[in-house]
Amino acid sequence: MLRERIQTNNYSFLDKLKSIDYLLILLIIAIGSISIFAIYSTEGGKFSFYTKNHIIRLSAFFCLFLVLSFVRVSTWYKNAYLFYIVGLILLITVLFFGISASGATRWINLYFLNLQPSELMKIGVIICFARYYHRIQSSDIQSYKFLIQPIILLIIPCYLVIQQPDLGTSILIAGSGIAIIWLAGLNIKYFVYSGLLLLVSLPFAISILKPYQKSRILTFFNPDRDPLGAGYQIIQSKIAIGSGGFFGKGYLKGTQSYLEFLPEKHTDFIFTLFSEEFGFLGSIILLLLYILLIYRIINTGLVSRSFFAKLYCFGFATAIFLYVFVNIAMVLGMLPIVGAPLPIMSYGGSSLLSIMLGLSIVMSCKIYNQEQISVY
């Protein structure tokens, strides 16, 4: 009955409100609030630039998220390729007109925001692949003809992002793309083969890495190799987290961060700061919030009727997982430092925008979960 109402545009606003995932909204608000406190702490307990900006962006993008949640999922479906193409164009624009900071050209100046198109591309790839595999018959998925297209679609943005250079984001884009290909049902043997291929080509891949990227990877395996240089971040981050102990040093009392031993504490190392001040307990709670968030996204996928919605939600959940995992594993010294923000927590407009955008699509999948999307 509900299905029919959606199809016939009889789906009332009240119905929509009823099917909103309030727990998801609550989780977003919770993580958002924590992030405000954390950013406030990075400024040494002063309400200034970063905190202010972060609050403004959070509230603006949260409103955007609420509004976009009511866009029909079929509309997202129809514009999926457009989303991807716009992302690609922006990436190419960065190549020519991007602004640089600390040796990387990643941003486009939009006056109110320095947009980082690679962040948007994270969502672009997911939504594009979701549409692509929505259309394909399960029998066709295994054919090379249908496999080659997504690979090309994936390689282009990844290559552009690596050129910026931004290894971290590029890996995350590739990771979420591959996750969707996997979810769509591609035979496991392809993954095994390409995994082996990757292993074989590893020496070659390393040779084309930038020196700083190489040094990061080498440093990852032995942080003491250069304790004041490339290893500094990992060592200081581990010290900060380790010295936090079970209960943490207390809010605004993280010595590692306020004495500036922590690098990039607003962005990539925000978890370190949080963990130093709130300890093991706080870290586990934050981790649980992320797990819940991922669970809610997956749940939306499970209740959705369309493959597009399912693929998108599962893909996006995997992407969120990847962002969280890569970031935390990185600051814990389990992965090399590659430059990956922690979703919602990290300071940075583009990353926040893309996460909120992605979440609003999830929410739209939830609200219109009974909507059927025709293949053509």
Next chain:
Amino acid sequence: MLNRGRNIEKGRVITRRMFILAAAKILLFAGISSRLYNLQISDREKYEILSDKNRIREWKTPPQRGIIVDNFNKVLASNDRVFQLHLMLDEIDDFDVTIFKIKNIIGLDKFQLKKLYRKKERLKPWDTLVVSDNLTWEQFSKINLYLHELEGAKPVLSTSRFYPYANDLVHIVGYVGDASPKDLEKPEIKENFVPGLKVGKYGIESSQEKMLIGNYGIKRYEVNASGKRISQIDYIKERQGNKVNLTIDIEIQKYAQELLKEKAGSICAMDIYTGEVVAMASSPTYDPNKFTHGINQKDWKEITNNPLKPLINKSIAGLYSPGSTFKPLVALAALEYGTLDPNKTIRCKGHKHPYELYGVKYHCWKKEGHGYMKLRNAIKQSCDIYFYEMARLLGVDKLSVIAKRYGLGTNVLGEVYNDEKNGLVPDTKWKRRVLEKSWYLGETVINGIGQGYIQTTPLQLCLMTAQIANGGYKIKPHIIKDETINYQNVINKIKLDQSNFPLHERNYLDDINIEYYQRMYHKKSNINFVLDAMFGSTNEQYGTSYRSRYDDPKYQFAGKTGTSQVRRITDLDRELDLDTEQIEYKKRDHALYVAFAPYKDPRYAISVIIEHGGSGSKAAAPLASKLIKRIIDRHNLREQISNGNSSLA
């Protein structure tokens, strides 16, 4: 329908794969959690220490060195404020650039620059390099002005040693300088060392390091990543070193140095009861303040090239034949052993008929001879012939027992000076052991007039005189005040012993160990005989130091001259009979004089040595005479101090 079935199949695949992924996610999150557990719970302590190490940095603050004062609490070594520049090597990116900037700001020359590089090589990369320990105010303020450009540079307000009496005391107090690697091996320095701290290099400064060095303080600061101090956490205050109180009277010391000006030699003065060294002058001297900040090449050369050897502390490290100053002791030995009746007469016939032994001739110093001499006269006029015969009768071994007992042959001040010499009191056993030759009687004969193998330091002669003058009691000479002994009691005890003269069972003529403040003599009359003869030597006509006497009983003293040969006197020399001025400096005799004063109630002993000064009566005795007056004038003040009335200072 087929399509629909396929779609259902596709949905199943998606959902199945999603669950596989979800399982993988849970696994990976579990990995993160265990890693967190590892860091924050298992290894927490390790990281806490690392975090504290990050944020807390310690600065050691140098302690003030203890001051050194004289008997009257006058400061002999103090601490002056100085401006220093330190470089924290661990905070410097490019040492060359920083040092170049500093060079331009304070103006270092090539030599200093080279020295800094050499110094830096010895330091560890996190040590502090002291660029300059004595900046002028202009240099210091300039450094402060450019400080923002000089990473790692730290202007420091510090203190450094200052010796107000400079040259007058260097041989006693010593001086300080940069710690050498060898200095740093000493535990008292190692424990308390702070970069830039000066340590004692000689004398009291070096031997009393443990007292003087103090304890460094610690300032703990919270610092940020760029090393900037944020807040002070902790400050353990440094402790100044202890005061060292010397027995020296700086006024007398100064006067003694003044008397020795332009001469090479030594003057020592000692309290004959307490053993306190009142003055211990050595000449020529040098300025210890020049060493504090590292002496420059020119000054150093000037000191080392001086033929009179200023670096040698002649009072304790200069070895001289005692010459005739030894005669009272020879006489005492002969009397104590009953070798000779003091009324025995020996004739001194002058150079034409010298004393002969196995065909070897021994001359008296007096060309025309002394004529018939008894012992008292022989001491008074210092007749060599009498002492040749007396020594022959006595024998060198008995003489050495008495000589050693009265303070010759061992160092006087013990551990205080590392360069103090023992001197040498020869005997037959010594010669066999060391030179592996048997003793000749002729050697005994010349030993009787303080020549030959015998070697003494001026301080030993002073101690010898003091122990005869105090009536033959063993005293403990010292230069650092000993508060543990009540000297008034000691003096009273000795004086009581002197006047009562009870009989003792002990045979003092054996080579026995005698405790401090105990008798060293066998018969008191023998001591008195020698003292009386010394009185004659100074206060009666024909006495060798008659011209330096005082008639006022307050200052009246008794002494003995000495002229020690630095080479063998040949017949040609006797023929020529040149005056001191006519002889080449290096070949001139050393002039010696020992004395005690006042004669009626003696309290001080004094020894004077003028290297190559000629005869003792002309060169040494007048100096002793002047100094004795000064010492006795200040005796009351000294008494008041030792009686605890220190407010007079």
